[in-house]
Amino acid sequence: MQLFDALFYVFALITVVSAFIVVFSKNMVYAAFSLLFTFFGVAGLYVLLNADFLAVTQILIYVGGILVLLLFGVMLTNRVINVEVKTGTIHAIPALVIVAIVAGTFAGLFYSTWKGVTAPATHITTTTKPLGEMLMTGYLLPFEIASVVLLVALMGAALTARRTRKSGEK
């Protein structure tokens, strides 16, 4: 077993175990913090897949942005009397059956279709510069649309979450 394989199993284990905690933990704060480890594990998998820029982006945006936002949501929508912030589940048994079928189908399909595929010998070593060139040439239109989407989402979120309204409105 090479170092690459061992590292893959370390990151895959971190990702899957902490994702289990995210989904099955009764305590919302524990779920939010184990989501942190899921994102770090996924970033590690990105590094193994030669996606260095995306690994750093994953940590910056998911851990630095989305996770903090989710934690704010947890704290703002619960009356925190003690540290325990519990939540319940619904339809657990039917969901478990459906998800087991879906997971089995996907895993079987992936294994049987792509089990022999190995990495090509040549690969791109640094991705930041080629990705930047791609965003400015072939992906220019999606890139600009994404910037508009971000602006609209920012303004919409700020407008929607604003608590005080003007006196004329309800």
Add this chain to the structure above:
Amino acid sequence: MQPTTDFFGEFLAWLPNVQLAHFLIVSAILFSLGIYGVLTRKNAILVLMGIELVLNAANINLIAFSRYGGVNLDGQAAAIFVIILAAAEAAVALAIILNIYHRFQTVNVDEVSTMKE
């Protein structure tokens, strides 16, 4: 039965030798866990966390195929847009959830079943 033992022997030999399918199976597990979270959680914020898991699973798939499918970065460019849309979606969804909380004093999705109070 001969084919079954063949299958397991092949599987065990395949397991320590990490290839494309290993990454795909991790992403399948992550996707299923995310779907389970979306289906079963009562709290809307935990439903959002499930959606984030699903998006991460999709990203792993895109990047794995970008690495193993040939020498190009198109999959990684698509993954960048997934991350951008995930950020926008999380911001808007949390704004909506905060509004729901101010109106209904709860964010449990099974209790918020009316358009007005």
